[in-house]
Amino acid sequence: MTILKGVFAPLSFALWFTLSASGADTLKIASFSTVLTEIAQQVGGNHVTVVGLLQPGQDPHEYQPTPDDLKQAADANLILLSGKHIEHYLDKVQQATGGKAASLAVGDALPNLKMKADPDEPAEKAAADRNGMIDDPHWWNSISNVEKATVIVRDELIKLDPANRADYESNAKAYLAKLADLDKWAKRKVAELPRDKRKLVTSHDAFQYFSKDYGFKVYAIEGVSTETEPSDRHIADLIDEIKKQQVKAIFLESMLNPKVSTEITKETGAKIGGTLYADGLGDGDGSTYDGMMRHDISTIVDALK
Amino acid sequence: MKGSPLARAIMTMVALLTLLLPLQRLTSHQSATVSAPLPEDSIAKQKLHLELTSTTVPFKFRVAHDGESIWSGESNSPTVSTDTELRFPPEGIDLVLDVSWSQDKETAVRLAAGRCWG
Numbered sequence: 001m002t003i004l005k006g007v008f009a010p011l012s013f014a015l016w017f018t019l020s021a022s023g024a025d026t027l028k029i030a031s032f033s034t035v036l037t038e039i040a041q042q043v044g045g046n047h048v049t050v051v052g053l054l055q056p057g058q059d060p061h062e063y064q065p066t067p068d069d070l071k072q073a074a075d076a077n078l079i080l081l082s083g084k085h086i087e088h089y090l091d092k093v094q095q096a097t098g099g100k101a102a103s104l105a106v107g108d109a110l111p112n113l114k115m116k117a118d119p120d121e122p123a124e125k126a127a128a129d130r131n132g133m134i135d136d137p138h139w140w141n142s143i144s145n146v147e148k149a150t151v152i153v154r155d156e157l158i159k160l161d162p163a164n165r166a167d168y169e170s171n172a173k174a175y176l177a178k179l180a181d182l183d184k185w186a187k188r189k190v191a192e193l194p195r196d197k198r199k200l201v202t203s204h205d206a207f208q209y210f211s212k213d214y215g216f217k218v219y220a221i222e223g224v225s226t227e228t229e230p231s232d233r234h235i236a237d238l239i240d241e242i243k244k245q246q247v248k249a250i251f252l253e254s255m256l257n258p259k260v261s262t263e264i265t266k267e268t269g270a271k272i273g274g275t276l277y278a279d280g281l282g283d284g285d286g287s288t289y290d291g292m293m294r295h296d297i298s299t300i301v302d303a304l305k
Numbered sequence: 306m307k308g309s310p311l312a313r314a315i316m317t318m319v320a321l322l323t324l325l326l327p328l329q330r331l332t333s334h335q336s337a338t339v340s341a342p343l344p345e346d347s348i349a350k351q352k353l354h355l356e357l358t359s360t361t362v363p364f365k366f367r368v369a370h371d372g373e374s375i376w377s378g379e380s381n382s383p384t385v386s387t388d389t390e391l392r393f394p395p396e397g398i399d400l401v402l403d404v405s406w407s408q409d410k411e412t413a414v415r416l417a418a419g420r421c422w423g
Contacts, residue, residue, distance in 0.1 A: 191401045192372030196348070196394035215396070305372075 027161055030076035032087055033060070034281035035140040036106060038289050039153050040080060042175040047164045048157070051076070056281040059255045060086050060137075070096035077160060080153070083107030086137035088123040104156050106149045107139045113208045140280060141296075142209035143183045146289060150175055182290050186297050190214045193301045200300060201242060201250035201270070203261055206278035210296075219247070221260055230260060242268040249273030249303035254282045273303030351393040352421035356386040359404065361412040368416065369401040388421050 027048045031037040037052035044050065053069045054060055060082065065073070073079050074097045081087050083105030093103070113136040117128035128134045139145040154172035158165045190198075198216040200207055205220035219241055222230050230238075242250070242264065250265060252258045252275045265272055276296045277286040285295035355376060357366055360383065367377040376387050391398060402416050 188401055191369070191399040194371050194392070194394060195396035195398065198396070 027078060027157065028076045029078045029080060030073040030101070031080040032063075032065075032073075032093075033080060033082035033106075033140070034058075035146065035289055036080040036082065036149065036153065038281065039146070039150050039175070040157075043150060043154050043168055043172045044157055045167060045171045047161060047167060054280070056287060057255070057283055060279050063089075065089055065092060073097055073101065076101045078156065079103040081105040081107075082137065082140075083109075084112070084135040084137035084139065085123070085127040102156075102160065104152070106152050107137060109152055110139045110145050110148055112136070113212065115205055115208060136205075136208050138206040138278070139209055140289075141207055141278070142213050143179055143186060143293060144213060145209060147176055147179050147183075150179065178290060182293055186214070186293065189297050189301050193304055197248070197304050199245050199247045199304070201238070201247055201264075202276065202278065203251070203253040203256045203258075204278065206253070207276075214297075216300075219245075221264070222256075235260065235264065239264060239267045242270055247304075251276050251300065251303070253278045254286065255279055271303070274299035276300070348392050348394050350390045352388060352390050354386065354388050354419050354421050356384060356417045356419075357402075357404075357414070358384045358417075359406070359412060359414045361406050361408055361410055364404055364406045364414075366405075367403045369403075370398060 026046070027044065029040045029044065029048050029050045031040055031050060031052050032054050034052065034054055034056050037050055037054075040048060040050045051072050053065060053072060054063055070092060073093055076097075079093065079097065079101050081090070081093075081103055084107040086107070087093070087105075097103070114129075114133040115136045117124040117132055117134035119125055119128075119132065124134055139149075150172055154168050157168045161168075195215055198211075198214070199219065200211060200216045201219045202221070204222035205218065207216070207218050207220075210216070211218045219238060221235070221238060247268070247270050249271050250261055250268075251273045252261050254275050254277050256278075258272070261272065264270070276299060277292045281287060281289065281292055284291075286292040355368065357368075357380075359366075359380070362383055363379060363381045365377075365379045366385075368375055370391055375389055375391070378385070400416065400418065402414075404414050406412060
């Protein structure tokens with residue numbers, strides 16, 4: 001009995017501590033982006049409870065919120081959206097929340113690159129401008145964009161919870177320092193690859209922001225969305241370009257079927273350079289933003305050298 | 306910039322864009338005529354003059370190109386220079402500079418690159 005008492009007391013304390021740490025006085029954040037989930041957790045610390053509705057490894061182009069996801073969003077103090085039209089289910093979120101929760105489309109406040117919309121994709125067609133161009137939604141593949149996103153999230157948390165301003169500022173500063181280290185490492189790593197070899201062939205067109213930062217030229221098999229099927233004409237042109245540019249390797253993506261890419265390697269003699277995390281966090285190396293970027297950059301540089 | 310009190314800490318600079326544009330201009334005759342990439346070994350090498358200046362001495366340095374060290378050493382004078390030959394594609398080059406100092410004080414450092422004439 002004495003032994004039981006001895007065990008029970010610390011257990012009770014631990015349970016109380018856990019409950020109080022995730023108690024009602026924290027801000028509830030619902031996130032529709034795996035990268036924003038990490039940013040919110042890092043910046044919010046103990047003052048927030050973050051519900052990642054888009055799970056690591058889920059394809060944001062194909063994701064549809066479940067009724068439970070929408071309920072979680074409706075209960076949140078803040079909804080984080082990736083923005084740049086990737087949430088094609090936005091009307092469902094707005095309907096479910098009835099405008100009660102503050103929503104922040106972080107990507108919409110970031111620098112923009114354009115890409116050609118697929119006219120066969122209704123969501124892309126609707127978002128395209130008069131020239132048939134659409135905002136590239138893959139802003140997270142640029143470290144400098146993630147730095148800007150961190151500042152945007154920090155400022156929103158301070159706005160919603162000014163009493164904890166000092167903690168949000170300190171947490172954001174620590175996370176930004178990690179991102180600065182990551183960017184420094186990335187520049188050194190990419191500098192190992194001669195500029196004339198920076199030709200990136202990927203499954204879908206998700207690396208424009210990355211390529212702009214580090215001097216790559218992108219050749220994508222598919223378009224903006226992973227749902228788009230490439231045409232035979234596009235594949236034939238791409239094969240010609242890969243041969244002409246003497247591209248050594250092409251890259252698969254963790255969320256996509258490698259069939260077309262593998263066929264292209266047979267036609268061109270290029271090798272498969274590895275698998276990239278194109279659409280946000282995933283399993284393994286890609287379970288953190290730092291790990292995801294280090295994996296992607298190492299895989300690209302080492303394969304193209 | 307601050308040096309390290311232990312002389313082992315390395316201050317890292319990536320000398321990228323400042324070098325890229327002027328050097329690309331020097332070789333613009335190549336980019337105008339190239340329609341497909343040249344085989345790696347056929348890209349002409351360019352003779353370059355590198356000059357490194359630090360406001361704090363002594364200092365240790367290393368300059369790398371394409372992941373390989375091309376110039377390194379120690380200097381007691383504020384300016385050191387060398388001539389080198391680098392493979393220079395139309396897209397330009399990146400140089401990575403590491404410098405460390407024994408003194409912990411505010412320091413400025415500059416790596417300048419230009420064409421070797423004559």
